[in-house]
Amino acid sequence: MKHPIRLLLFLAATFSIGSTGYEPVAYVVGDQAEDFSLRNVDGNMVSLAKIPGAKGFIVIFTCNHCPYAQLYEQRVIDLHRKFAPLGYPVIAINPNDPTIVVEDSYPEMVKRAKEKRYPFAYLCDSGQEVYPKFGANRTPHAFVLDKNLVVRYIGAIDDNPETPAAVRRKFVENAVEALLRDERPEPDFTRAIGCTIKHRR
Amino acid sequence: MRKIYLSLLPILLLAALLPAQDFTVYDDFAQLEERINRAGENTVLLVNFWATWCAPCVDELPCFDEMHQDLASEDFQVILISLDFKSRIEPALIPFLKKWKLKPEVAVLADQNADSWIPKVHPDWNGAIPATVMICGKDRDLHPEKFDSYQDLEEFVFTFLRKVNKVPKMRRIGSR
Numbered sequence: 001m002k003h004p005i006r007l008l009l010f011l012a013a014t015f016s017i018g019s020t021g022y023e024p025v026a027y028v029v030g031d032q033a034e035d036f037s038l039r040n041v042d043g044n045m046v047s048l049a050k051i052p053g054a055k056g057f058i059v060i061f062t063c064n065h066c067p068y069a070q071l072y073e074q075r076v077i078d079l080h081r082k083f084a085p086l087g088y089p090v091i092a093i094n095p096n097d098p099t100i101v102v103e104d105s106y107p108e109m110v111k112r113a114k115e116k117r118y119p120f121a122y123l124c125d126s127g128q129e130v131y132p133k134f135g136a137n138r139t140p141h142a143f144v145l146d147k148n149l150v151v152r153y154i155g156a157i158d159d160n161p162e163t164p165a166a167v168r169r170k171f172v173e174n175a176v177e178a179l180l181r182d183e184r185p186e187p188d189f190t191r192a193i194g195c196t197i198k199h200r201r
Numbered sequence: 202m203r204k205i206y207l208s209l210l211p212i213l214l215l216a217a218l219l220p221a222q223d224f225t226v227y228d229d230f231a232q233l234e235e236r237i238n239r240a241g242e243n244t245v246l247l248v249n250f251w252a253t254w255c256a257p258c259v260d261e262l263p264c265f266d267e268m269h270q271d272l273a274s275e276d277f278q279v280i281l282i283s284l285d286f287k288s289r290i291e292p293a294l295i296p297f298l299k300k301w302k303l304k305p306e307v308a309v310l311a312d313q314n315a316d317s318w319i320p321k322v323h324p325d326w327n328g329a330i331p332a333t334v335m336i337c338g339k340d341r342d343l344h345p346e347k348f349d350s351y352q353d354l355e356e357f358v359f360t361f362l363r364k365v366n367k368v369p370k371m372r373r374i375g376s377r
Contacts, residue, residue: 067254137345138329160313162286191319193284196257196329196346 026135029188033059033149036130038093038123039106041113046121048091048149055087056179058172059143060157061125061136063094064112065103066195069139071161073116076140079157079172080120088144088176090120095131095139100198128200138194144175144185152179155190222298224283224307226290230318233282233310237336245277245367246336247358250310250322252284253297257347258331262303264354269305272358272369279305284330287311335361 027033033048040046048057060076062069080090098105106124113122125131134143135154144153153175158167175185227233240246249265251258262281269279281303285294290309298307312318319328323343326332333344335358342361348354362368 137327156316159316162288162313166313190316191326191328193315193319193328193330195255196331 026137027133027143027151027154028135029151029154031151033143033145033151034133035149038125038130041106041110041118041122041124046091046123048145051089051091053087054089055147056152056176057145057149058083058088058090058176059134059145060090060092060140061095061131061134061138061142061197062092062140063096063101063104063195064108065096065101066139068161068194072140072157075157075164077116077119082173083176084120086176086180088179092118092120092122093125093130093136094122095125095128095136096198097128097200099200104198131197137197138192139197140194141192142172144172144179146179153185153188155187156192159190161193222303222307224294224298224309226287226309226311228311230310230312230314230321233308233312234318234321236308237280240278241336241338244275244337245362245365247277247279247333248282248322248336249280249333250282250284250330252330253289253293254285255330261331261348261354262301264348264351266304267351268354268358273305274369276367276369281305281307283307283309285309333357337361337365337367340365 035048037045037047048054051057058079062072062076076090076092084090094104094109096104098108102108106126109122109124112118134141136143140157142153142155142157143151146152153172155171157170157172158164159169159171160167171187171190175188178185225236227236237246237248247265247268249258249261251262253259265279265281273279283294287309294309310318315328319326322332323334323341325343326334326345329345331347333348333354335342340361342357342364344357348357359368
């Protein structure tokens with residue numbers, strides 16, 4: 001709670017469970033994200049601080065089952081291939097409760113990552129505690145962090161889910177390239193259609 | 202068995218030839234916005250954003266069908282806005298509508314520039330579907346996730362109707 005206003009927002013959110021209690025307090029651009037420790041599909045626990053040589057991170061909340069996430073799967077692979085060598089690896093996190101969507105269970109994640117040869121970490125937010133902190137609310141939902149874990153971009157990967165060839169604005173790519181030039185990403189916040197995150201009831 | 206299949210064949214053929222429910226395809230959100238604003242002046246609108254590929258959306262469609270049967274009138278309208286891609290209208294949406302025979306109005310919003318139109322639907326909407334908005338003039342309420350039951354949807358709808366003072370007079374209280 002850096003700012004009094006955030007504290008107020010937090011209190012407001014805490015006490016307004018019910019009709020308006022959907023949006024937990026979430027990171028906004030400029031906030032420093034809290035590191036996490038989540039299990040990767042290779043069985044190892046992954047924390048951002050433990051990733052060697054990173055200048056920042058492309059954190060993408062995504063999953064197996066969501067058709068929008070599937071449309072972006074190859075683009076996420078390409079993002080990692082392009083930017084991991086430049087210090088910005090993709091960290092994919094599946095936020096969904098597998099009791100609601102079986103396809104998003106850890107064994108299914110392992111299978112998908114193998115089949116599609118994910119070059120990036122694909123982590124399971126099994127406690128469902130990480131995605132609410134980020135304020136992720138759909139899949140796919142991207143967060144670009146700098147090396148101090150300060151959130152620098154939140155939103156869509158690009159502006160055309162259906163047709164990669166018709167993309168006009170590559171939001172995440174542009175954000176990372178801006179950071180590599182030591183500039184501020186513009187835009188630093190976008191919205192997109194996606195699947196709701198399946199939270200435990 | 203074969204005989205049964207053969208006797209079913211004309212019915213199946215006929216079903217395939219029957220026109221699917223009519224729907225308008227909006228390429229530009231501005232057109233849909235105009236349509237919604239015009240209708241929303243005199244009518245309370247219950248607008249649901251869904252897609253054939255979205256399982257929780259499909260799960261809750263019967264609730265909207267039921268709400269339409271319960272409340273649709275000159276003063277209350279249900280609109281189901283499909284976000285299926287244009288390329289999926291023929292292979293997915295039309296067969297879906299033929300099968301489901303939904304009673305509320307269906308429209309397709311094919312505007313790919315979601316970042317620009319999502320906040321115009323409701324400033325608090327993040328774009329995840331299903332999402333449902335109640336609209337009456339300038340008043341709007343958002344439900345940014347699936348309704349668990351018809352009662353849930355009913356509560357959302359009636360909270361809004363009470364807020365804008367448009368609870369239908371003829372409704373039998375406690376009929377359900």
